[in-house]
Amino acid sequence: MASSRHKHAVPKRAGLSRPSGSATPGGARAARRKAPATASPWRGRAVKVALPALGVLTLVGTSAAVISQDAEIAPASASIAEVAPSDDIIAQALEDQDATIEVNRSAERPELPAESEESVDVTGTRVALKDGVAVRADAKRDAPVLATLDKGDKIDVTGETAEGWTEVVHKDLSRWVKSASVAKKLPEPPEPALGTEPCPTGSESGLQPNTVKVLRAVCAKFPEVSEYGGVAGRGEHATGHALDIMVRGAAGDSIAAFLQENQDELGIEYLIWEQQIWRPATSASWRPMSNRGGDTANHMDHVHVTTVGSGASGY
Incomplete structure (x- = not known):
C-alpha cells in the first residue's frame, strides 16, 4: 500500500547553493580554514611598485653616506656624548679618549731659539x-x-x-x-833664584860672605865669564870686600845692570864700570870719575864690586 506520506522536493534558490561537504555550519567553517588565502589584487601591485623603490632608496642612502664620510668624518663618540648622560662610564671614557687625541704635542715643547x-x-x-x-x-x-x-x-x-x-x-x-x-796671557816665568853654588872659575878664598854671594850669583847667571879677581894687596880687595869681574863692552853692561837689580839681596855698597861709579846711598845715577890713565885703572876691562862693610875710600 502506498504510503500516504510523500516527499516534496524543495526547489533550489539561485545563489544559495552550498558546496559539497559543507551541508552543516561546522563543515562550512572547516572549509574556510582549509581554503588557501588569496592575495588581493591591489596588494600585489603595491609590492611590485615598492620593491624597486626600496632598492633606489638604498642606493641613494649608501651614496649619501660615502659622500658625507669623505666630506667630514665625525668622531663616533661625538653623537654618543650628545645623547649619553654625564654619568655614563662608556661615554665619559670616549670623551677622555677624544680629549687625548686632540692634544697638540708640539705645544708642550718650547720653540727652538732662532740661530741669531x-x-x-x-x-x-x-x-x-x-x-x-x-x-x-x-x-x-x-x-x-x-x-x-x-x-x-x-x-x-x-x-x-x-x-x-x-x-x-x-x-x-x-x-x-x-x-x-x-x-790675556800667561805671566812671564819668574826669574830663577840667584845662584848659590860655588863658582868653578873663581876662588872664594879670603872673601867676605856678601862677596861670595856676588861671585856665585854672577857665575850662575853669566857662565861665559872665565876670570874673576878676588883677594889682592890693598883696600877692600885685601879684606875680601871687593870682587873684579873681568869683561868688556855689552857683557859688562849686562852684569852691571844685574848687580843693580839685586843690590839689596847681595849686599852691594857700590859699583865701578867704565870710569863711572854707582853708589845708591848717595845717588841713584851713575856718576863720572876722573881719568886714571889706563883701561884697568879706569875699569874699562872689568866691573868692580864692593860689598857692604868695606872700609875703602877714594873711588
Missing part, C-alpha cells in the same frame, strides 16, 4: 792660568761643568763679566769661567 738668538759676539781670547779650569753653563758655582781647560789653553770671550765670572764661548754657546782663572 744663540750667536754670541767674540771680542778676544783668554788663556787658562792653571789646569782644570771649569767651563760652566752659568755664572754660578753650582752650575753644571761642561768642559775643563788646562793651563795654557785658549778660549774665546765676549767681554762680558758678572760678579767674578767671565763669559766665554764654548762650542758656539755662551758659557762662564771664574775670572781669576784666565788672563
Whole structure:
C-alpha cells in the first residue's frame, strides 16, 4: 500500500547553493580554514611598485653616506656624548679618549731659539792660568761643568763679566769661567833664584860672605865669564870686600845692570864700570870719575864690586 506520506522536493534558490561537504555550519567553517588565502589584487601591485623603490632608496642612502664620510668624518663618540648622560662610564671614557687625541704635542715643547738668538759676539781670547779650569753653563758655582781647560789653553770671550765670572764661548754657546782663572796671557816665568853654588872659575878664598854671594850669583847667571879677581894687596880687595869681574863692552853692561837689580839681596855698597861709579846711598845715577890713565885703572876691562862693610875710600 502506498504510503500516504510523500516527499516534496524543495526547489533550489539561485545563489544559495552550498558546496559539497559543507551541508552543516561546522563543515562550512572547516572549509574556510582549509581554503588557501588569496592575495588581493591591489596588494600585489603595491609590492611590485615598492620593491624597486626600496632598492633606489638604498642606493641613494649608501651614496649619501660615502659622500658625507669623505666630506667630514665625525668622531663616533661625538653623537654618543650628545645623547649619553654625564654619568655614563662608556661615554665619559670616549670623551677622555677624544680629549687625548686632540692634544697638540708640539705645544708642550718650547720653540727652538732662532740661530741669531744663540750667536754670541767674540771680542778676544783668554788663556787658562792653571789646569782644570771649569767651563760652566752659568755664572754660578753650582752650575753644571761642561768642559775643563788646562793651563795654557785658549778660549774665546765676549767681554762680558758678572760678579767674578767671565763669559766665554764654548762650542758656539755662551758659557762662564771664574775670572781669576784666565788672563790675556800667561805671566812671564819668574826669574830663577840667584845662584848659590860655588863658582868653578873663581876662588872664594879670603872673601867676605856678601862677596861670595856676588861671585856665585854672577857665575850662575853669566857662565861665559872665565876670570874673576878676588883677594889682592890693598883696600877692600885685601879684606875680601871687593870682587873684579873681568869683561868688556855689552857683557859688562849686562852684569852691571844685574848687580843693580839685586843690590839689596847681595849686599852691594857700590859699583865701578867704565870710569863711572854707582853708589845708591848717595845717588841713584851713575856718576863720572876722573881719568886714571889706563883701561884697568879706569875699569874699562872689568866691573868692580864692593860689598857692604868695606872700609875703602877714594873711588
